[in-house]
Amino acid sequence: MKSFIPYFAVAAVLAAIIWAVSFGTLPPADFTFCNGDEIKTVDPAIVTGAPEGRIINALFEGLTRWNPKTLEPEPAVAASWDISDDKLTYTFHLRKNARWSDDTQVTADDFVWSWRRFLHPATGAEYAYELWYIVGAEEFTTGKIKSDFSSVGIKALDRQTLQVQLKHPVPYFLSLVGFYPMFPVNQRCVRKHGYPAWTKPENIVCNGPFRLKFRRIRDRIRLVKSDTYWDRDNVRLNVIDALAVSSSTTMLNLYMTGRADWITTVPVEVIPELMKRPEGDFTPSPFLAVYYYVVNTTKPPLDDKRVRQALALAIDKQQIVDKVARAGQQPARSLVPTEIRKYIDYIPAECGQYNIEEAGRLLAEAGYPGGRGMPKVEILYNTSENHKAIAELLQAQWKRALGVDVRLRNQEWTTYLNSRRQKKYQIARAGWIGDYVDPNTFLDMFVTDSPQNHTGWSNTEYDRLIDFAQQEPDEKKRLAYFHRAERILMDEMPVIPIYFYVSTSMVRSYVKGFYPNIQDVHPLRAIWIEGKGEGGRKSRN
Numbered sequence: 001m002k003s004f005i006p007y008f009a010v011a012a013v014l015a016a017i018i019w020a021v022s023f024g025t026l027p028p029a030d031f032t033f034c035n036g037d038e039i040k041t042v043d044p045a046i047v048t049g050a051p052e053g054r055i056i057n058a059l060f061e062g063l064t065r066w067n068p069k070t071l072e073p074e075p076a077v078a079a080s081w082d083i084s085d086d087k088l089t090y091t092f093h094l095r096k097n098a099r100w101s102d103d104t105q106v107t108a109d110d111f112v113w114s115w116r117r118f119l120h121p122a123t124g125a126e127y128a129y130e131l132w133y134i135v136g137a138e139e140f141t142t143g144k145i146k147s148d149f150s151s152v153g154i155k156a157l158d159r160q161t162l163q164v165q166l167k168h169p170v171p172y173f174l175s176l177v178g179f180y181p182m183f184p185v186n187q188r189c190v191r192k193h194g195y196p197a198w199t200k201p202e203n204i205v206c207n208g209p210f211r212l213k214f215r216r217i218r219d220r221i222r223l224v225k226s227d228t229y230w231d232r233d234n235v236r237l238n239v240i241d242a243l244a245v246s247s248s249t250t251m252l253n254l255y256m257t258g259r260a261d262w263i264t265t266v267p268v269e270v271i272p273e274l275m276k277r278p279e280g281d282f283t284p285s286p287f288l289a290v291y292y293y294v295v296n297t298t299k300p301p302l303d304d305k306r307v308r309q310a311l312a313l314a315i316d317k318q319q320i321v322d323k324v325a326r327a328g329q330q331p332a333r334s335l336v337p338t339e340i341r342k343y344i345d346y347i348p349a350e351c352g353q354y355n356i357e358e359a360g361r362l363l364a365e366a367g368y369p370g371g372r373g374m375p376k377v378e379i380l381y382n383t384s385e386n387h388k389a390i391a392e393l394l395q396a397q398w399k400r401a402l403g404v405d406v407r408l409r410n411q412e413w414t415t416y417l418n419s420r421r422q423k424k425y426q427i428a429r430a431g432w433i434g435d436y437v438d439p440n441t442f443l444d445m446f447v448t449d450s451p452q453n454h455t456g457w458s459n460t461e462y463d464r465l466i467d468f469a470q471q472e473p474d475e476k477k478r479l480a481y482f483h484r485a486e487r488i489l490m491d492e493m494p495v496i497p498i499y500f501y502v503s504t505s506m507v508r509s510y511v512k513g514f515y516p517n518i519q520d521v522h523p524l525r526a527i528w529i530e531g532k533g534e535g536g537r538k539s540r541n
Contacts, residue, residue: 029222029241030529031511033262034251037383037413038217038244042199044183045118045125048452049413050264050433055242056180058223058524059206063092063111063162064178068526069515071437073174077106077184077207077230078162087169092162099228100186102205108156114184116140116149126421126451127181129444130435133173133470135165142449168471172436179435183208209235209525218244223524236513236528246383246413255506261529262507262514262522268386271326274506282506284327286339287520288434289501290442291390292332293379296423297494298456301375306366308493311377311427313352313359314401315394321499324389332497336439336486339500339518343437346479351490351497356401363402371403380409381429382416390498391429420454428454431501433519439482440470446489457494 036051044056065076078092098106118125119141132138135153139145145152153165166173176182185198186205193203201212209231210223223240226232243260245251251263252270266274266282274282301307317331330338334348341347352358360370368374379394381387388410395406411419419425434441445452447463462485469481489495503520513526 026222027239029239030237031239031262031524031527032241032243032260034245034254034260034264035221035242036244036264037246039221040414040417041196042204042212043195044180044185045114045123045127047181048126048417051413053180054522054524055221055223056183057521058208058210058240059204059212060180060183060185060208061229062178062180062183063094064174066175066178066521066523068513068521068523069517071175071517071519071521073178076178081174088166090164090166090173091157092164094160094162095230096160097230098207099230100205100207101211101226101228102186102189103228104188105159106184106207107159108162109159110184110187111162112149112154112156113187115154115182116152117185117190118181119152124451125181127179129450129452130176130179130181133166133168133170135167169473170470171475172438172440175436210240213239220244231525235525237524240524248385252506261511262505265386265504266506268324268326268389271504275327279509281509282504283516284502284504285516286328286330286337286500286502286518287516288337288339288437288518289432289520290332290335290337291329291429291431291498291501292335293496293498294420294428294430294455295494295496296426296428296454296456298423299426301366301368302377302426304366305492306362307368307374308496309352309491310359310363310366310402311398311404312493312496313355313362314398315496315498316354316397317498318354319397320390320393324386324393325499327504328502329499332499333490334486335489335495335497336442336482337434337500340434340437340439343518344479345476346439347483348439349483349487349490351493359402363404368404371405374402374404376405376407378407378409378426379429380411380416380419380425380427382413383410387429423454423456430495433501435519437518439479439486440466443482443485443489444470446494455494457492459488459492462488462492 035054039052040047042055044060061076063078064073067074077094077098079095080093082091094108117123119128119137121141121143128141136151140152155163157163189205190198197203201214204212209226209229211226213222213224215221221242225235225238248265248267252266254260255263295302295308297303321329321331333350336348338348379391381391391408398404398406420428444466447466448458465481465485469478472478507514510529510531512528512530514522
């Protein structure tokens with residue numbers, strides 16, 4: 001650690017001073033973690049980011065929840081469920097002691113109302129397609145069913161019984177309803193205050209293990225244990241601070257000076273030293289996630305498949321993981337992480353290997369020999385030292401290998417997301433963590449009408465194969481359809497996979513209930529402090 005302690009010492013002191021002077025003194029939290037970028041909102045229906053997901057998972061709860069060790073779905077608001085023999089009808093039996101934070105009962109009608117809101121086209125939920133497995137859901141979102149929600153397969157049979165009718169079997173449906181976009185919101189609260197006022201701490205009504213005490217922009221979100229949560233006796237943290245910190249350097253400063261118990265990433269420059277720490281608090285492990293670039297295929301020159309292929313083949317991904325990522329990440333030649341093979345019998349389809357000669361040939365065939373006449377290309381990325389370093393390395397690689405000039409553009413998280421959605425970019429950094437262990441969670445993003453498809457790319461055969469896979473009951477045939485679809489995606493190159501992630505978290509040894517898993521998900525309800533720091537530590541702020 002000697003090699004980087006001087007580097008961080010001054011910065012740590014400055015960070016501590018700024019934190020203290022800017023935000024005053026607070027009573028200590030039991031557990032403090034760095035959550036990454038400032039979150040967009042705590043409305044489950046309209047967010048897609050990991051920082052938002054961590055907070056929403058603490059404030060709300062769905063029909064199921066994910067086991068913190070295995071991520072298997074287990075009873076949550078639904079105490080039990082029945083599945084019909086044809087696997088098309090799910091009947092969920094809700095707990096009578098599932099309560100909102102205003103101490104009213106969580107009912108089946110709350111789920112019907114919330115899912116109707118989630119699916120409604122006016123909401124603009126990017127994850128709405130995840131419920132299109134339900135009879136009539138897609139038609140409702142796309143406006144084919146205008147206002148009559150009764151034809152959608154979501155019914156409240158009584159206050160405590162919710163019935164869901166699927167169009168075809170969905171092997172991961174129980175996991176899906178434990179994913180945060182499917183969480184219920186309190187309809188009385190939303191109707192009374194409207195958006196975004198209903199999400200304010202003084203107004204919000206939630207049903208999860210924690211309540212929103214306050215939110216201070218550019219500082220923190222404070223969560224406190226809910227006294228109305230059905231499983232509150234097994235929630236062992238009383239106060240949690242989620243710090244809005246996007247800089248990995250600042251995260252490490254806060255961790256090394258005892259101001260954070262868990263950080264989600266670290267500066268790449270110090271990874272070799274961190275891996276030698278005797279504390280063993282930095283142990284990168286693979287999980288189901290891919291770092292990739294999306295390409296706006298709607299405008300020249302990136303509307304030409306040969307240009308996209310050339311750019312992809314000219315990326316030295318091994319250099320990126322060796323020189324920038326540096327934590328054991330693996331170069332990616334598929335969108336679906338190869339780690340999935342440890343869990344299901346799926347072999348991802350791969351794109352071509354690093355090949356400068358072939359890249360140059362394709363670019364010349366597209367009309368840009370040696371990069372001559374090729375318009376300057378722009379890479380968009382959200383604020384992060386790592387994203388910047390990768391973009392700068394790609395800039396250099398493409399210039400050296402192809403003669404292509406590249407400019408870089410950095411935007412903060414919310415603006416960056418809006419630029420991608422509105423296709424106000426050429427090439428943009430992206431990352432995706434699987435929402436469940438299935439290739440569908442990666443591949444269905446790029447069907448023509450997916451709200452997650454920000455590339456403008458459309459392929460009829462790809463859409464057809466994904467549709468076949470989603471409806472195919474035979475597992476072997478289903479995965480074969482996905483493989484054929486991914487082969488098309490890796491040939492057309494509207495997305496360029498860069499590497500498969502590993503977890504780069506650091507967490508204190510006295511933090512318990514924090515388990516490595518394939519989705520790098522760590523429910524706050526399952527975490528507790530044991531030993532050092534138990535019962536809170538000295539005030540840090």
